[in-house]
Amino acid sequence: MVKENIRGNLIVISGPSGCGKGTICSKLLKNNPDLFLNVSMTTREPRSGEVDGVNYYFVTKDEFLNKIDDGGMLEYAVVYNGNYYGTPKAEVEKKLNEGIDVILEIEIEGAAQVNEAMPEGVFIFIIPPSMRELKRRLIKRNTETKEQIIERFKRAYKEINEVNKYNYIVINDDIDTAVSKVEAIIKAEKCRVNRIEDFDLNTKEEMLHELLTEDLKDYDK
Secondary structure: OOEEOOOOOEEEEEOOOOOOHHHHHHHHHHHOOOOEEOOOEEOOOOOOOOOEOOOEEEOOHHHHHHHHHOOOEEEEEEOHHHOEEEEEHHHHHHHHHOOOOEEEEOOHHHHHHHHHHOOOOEEEEEEOOOHHHHHHHHHHHOOOOHHHHHHHHHHHHHHHHHHHHOOEEEEOOOHHHHHHHHHHHHHHHOOOHHHEEOOOHHHHHHHHHHHHHHHOOOOOO
């Protein structure tokens, strides 16, 4: 009997700011309600329309640092304007142990930390079709000053060099196509050999014996 590992897969999705990873994750959840998108924690102020516990857990710097000291963060990083971003560990482990696939939409520095702690994760890098398009998207968001956009653009240029540390790369030229590619990756990962438990030599011999005794017993030349 072939037995599949019931633990969920950890799907890490990251890429430079403005690459569209947030939109991809939103569509993934809409198409696949069995997936769980982990909520990150940050010390930055909420933007207009953002809800605590939905978009992020918004906390103070002291609260975030206490979480780090308690070993409660799977990963964290200090990014734009000195703000902390990170992933609380407990909820991720809980969902994975329940057999639920967990998506982490995180910064590239944080993804590197997750790779060290949980190398069995599936790491997907999202990139825009060009740096010119990335710049256009950052400006179109209209959520930051000119100086902040320049900072993000420079950082994105450096982050793209980290792509070789990921398992997969998805170019986000067309959002629906990009989502379909990520869905295909998630499905394929379910079929990896290391997802199967107890499939040893004895199991294969049992399968062969069953095939010969059951399938051929009624065979009549």
